[in-house]
Amino acid sequence: MRATAMLLVAAVTLPALAGCASPSGGPASSGSRAPDVMATFYPLQFLAQRVAGPDLVVGSVVRPGVEPHDYEATADDVVKIHDAKALVVMGAGFEAWLQTARSQAPDTRLIVSTEGLRTRANPDEEEAKSLPADPHTWMSPVLAQQMARNVQAGLAAAWPDKAATFRANADQLVADLKELDREYRLTLANCSTPFAVTNHAAFGYLAEEYNFTQIPIAGLDPEAEPDPQTVAHVVDEAKAHNVTVVFFEDSVSSKVAQTIADQAHATTRVLSPIEIVPEERQRQGVDYFTVMREDMVALHDGMGCSP
Numbered sequence: 001m002r003a004t005a006m007l008l009v010a011a012v013t014l015p016a017l018a019g020c021a022s023p024s025g026g027p028a029s030s031g032s033r034a035p036d037v038m039a040t041f042y043p044l045q046f047l048a049q050r051v052a053g054p055d056l057v058v059g060s061v062v063r064p065g066v067e068p069h070d071y072e073a074t075a076d077d078v079v080k081i082h083d084a085k086a087l088v089v090m091g092a093g094f095e096a097w098l099q100t101a102r103s104q105a106p107d108t109r110l111i112v113s114t115e116g117l118r119t120r121a122n123p124d125e126e127e128a129k130s131l132p133a134d135p136h137t138w139m140s141p142v143l144a145q146q147m148a149r150n151v152q153a154g155l156a157a158a159w160p161d162k163a164a165t166f167r168a169n170a171d172q173l174v175a176d177l178k179e180l181d182r183e184y185r186l187t188l189a190n191c192s193t194p195f196a197v198t199n200h201a202a203f204g205y206l207a208e209e210y211n212f213t214q215i216p217i218a219g220l221d222p223e224a225e226p227d228p229q230t231v232a233h234v235v236d237e238a239k240a241h242n243v244t245v246v247f248f249e250d251s252v253s254s255k256v257a258q259t260i261a262d263q264a265h266a267t268t269r270v271l272s273p274i275e276i277v278p279e280e281r282q283r284q285g286v287d288y289f290t291v292m293r294e295d296m297v298a299l300h301d302g303m304g305c306s307p
């Protein structure tokens with residue numbers, strides 16, 4: 001709700017500020033003004049917008065509705081990054097396009113949101129060559145607090161005169177994340193089937209934080225179609241642990257999940273890795289916290305948690 005209000009305020013004040021916009025910036029996702037800050041994708045854009053407040057426009061490199069894994073930045077993206085004062089990235093090898101962006105926008109301050117976070121190593125040797133660490137840290141309300149502080153420090157370095165505002169905004173964001181963490185701990189404290197079959201391994205940090213086991217169909221990087229052996233293995237695992245719900249992502253087809261659910265005598269349900277939040281849902285006021293709470297309810301019901 002708060003972020004929505006901020007975005008509305010930003011939109012209303014935009015025309016007055018349009019004169020400050022860079023001529024080469026082009027239309028930003030959040031209005032006509034070129035973004036002051038660019039962030040890789042939705043979760044980082046959300047965190048950065050909350051910390052930055054309504055005076056700054058935060059754009060997203062990956063557009064709403066586009067899968068961020070293996071994304072290639074376009075020339076237009078690079079122009080926006082060049083014209084922004086700061087670029088917020090995941091780091092940890094998530095942005096394959098980062099080197100190009102750095103060389104073509106050397107003056108844009110780089111803010112690595114996962115700096116100092118203890119990330120999990122990628123257990124898949126082959127995949128680890130290109131993606132050494134699990135990048136899905138935004139899915140942990142605990143790690144997201146550290147990410148918010150990293151964003152705060154980076155923005156304060158870029159706009160020293162706004163440091164106090166960023167601190168106050170980050171304090172509120174961290175308080176909201178702590179409340180989310182508290183709700184998760186209560187909601188998932190007592191589950192009869194603490195196993196979650198997921199489309200790709202995006203929920204490792206969440207599982208670690210709230211003591212359940214993720215059974216991913218694909219690795220840390222979502223793959224197109226799993227081979228029959230993988231599907232058979234996941235069905236066996238699901239049966240062995242009496243799984244009654246197979247989760248699938250909001251942005252991918254539910255076909256594979258349905259196949260596994262049919263064979264394991266389970267049903268299917270959406271569990272979002274929040275890699276994509278469609279523009280239409282964002283316009284309806286759906287934000288990171290909304291989807292995190294939807295996931296919490298889905299996990300609670302799917303893993304047989306009580307009360």
Ligand SMILES: [Zn+2]
Pocket residue numbers: 069136200201202220221222273275
């Ligand atoms: Zn992912």
